[in-house]
Amino acid sequence: MDLVFIRHGQGEHTLDLPKSLHTLDPALTKEGINQAKTLKKQFPLSQSDVIIISPIRRTLQTAQIWSEGIKCQKVVSPLVSPRMFPQNPEWQTLPCDEILTKEIIKDDFTDFHIEEELSNEWWSKGINKLPEKEFKVIGEGFLKWCKQIGNKRIYIVSHDGTITSYRQLITGKELTRNDFPKETGFLKNCLY
Known part of the structure; x- marks a missing residue:
């Protein structure tokens, strides 16, 4: 089975750092939308594919644009939501990383x-x-x-810190912020 982690497209929260990190519920930018569209060519989807998505608007939009017209399974899970990397107990969750409610997701991503x-x-x-x-x-x-x-391909649309945390868990190697994937960057791991 192939497990592919994909970072969401460019979000509004990255346009005016560090101030923009305090944006609540940031969407994709025009560039982020274009990046999500390129995933269609880079990773063509089929009905047998599964996409697991973080419950954050920019990841949901990335998956929605990429999977448009494909009736693959799309599952939203908080287990791939934003994750600080590295961990620091003194840091707080930023507004841009607040999880959407199930109700908002059901209404906006039917x-x-x-x-x-x-x-x-x-x-x-x-x-x-x-x-x-x-x-x-x-x-x-x-x-x-x-x-x-049990599917051949599972894609996980998530965040740089989350992807790096899972990558570290899977490989057993210590990683740093320098190992973060770029916007719509991907990491492929095989699980047997």
Whole structure:
């Protein structure tokens, strides 16, 4: 099974750093929309593919644009929501990384399935500030769940810190912020 992590397209929260990080619910920019459209050529989807998406508008928009016209399975999960990297217990979740409510997602992204089996705790706090030991347990459980889906290709549309955290978990190598993927950058891992 191929597991491909893809970072969302350029978001409004990156246009005027650091001030723009305090933007609540930032959408994709025009450049981000174009980046999401290029995913159609880079990673053509089929009906058998599964996309797992972070419950943040910019990731949902990236997946929506990329999968337009393809009836693949689209699952929204807080287990791929924003994650600070590296972790610092003194840091707070930024407004740009606040998880959307299930109701907003259902209203704005009607063809996406919401992962309901997870506790509401994950939907309210996500994995942003989860200590490394706890993330390891949750992350390993998430990867095991991905294996159980059984599809040939699973794409995960997420965030730089989240992707790097999962990459570190999968490879066992210590990574830094220098290892972050660029906008709509991807990392491919095989799970057996």
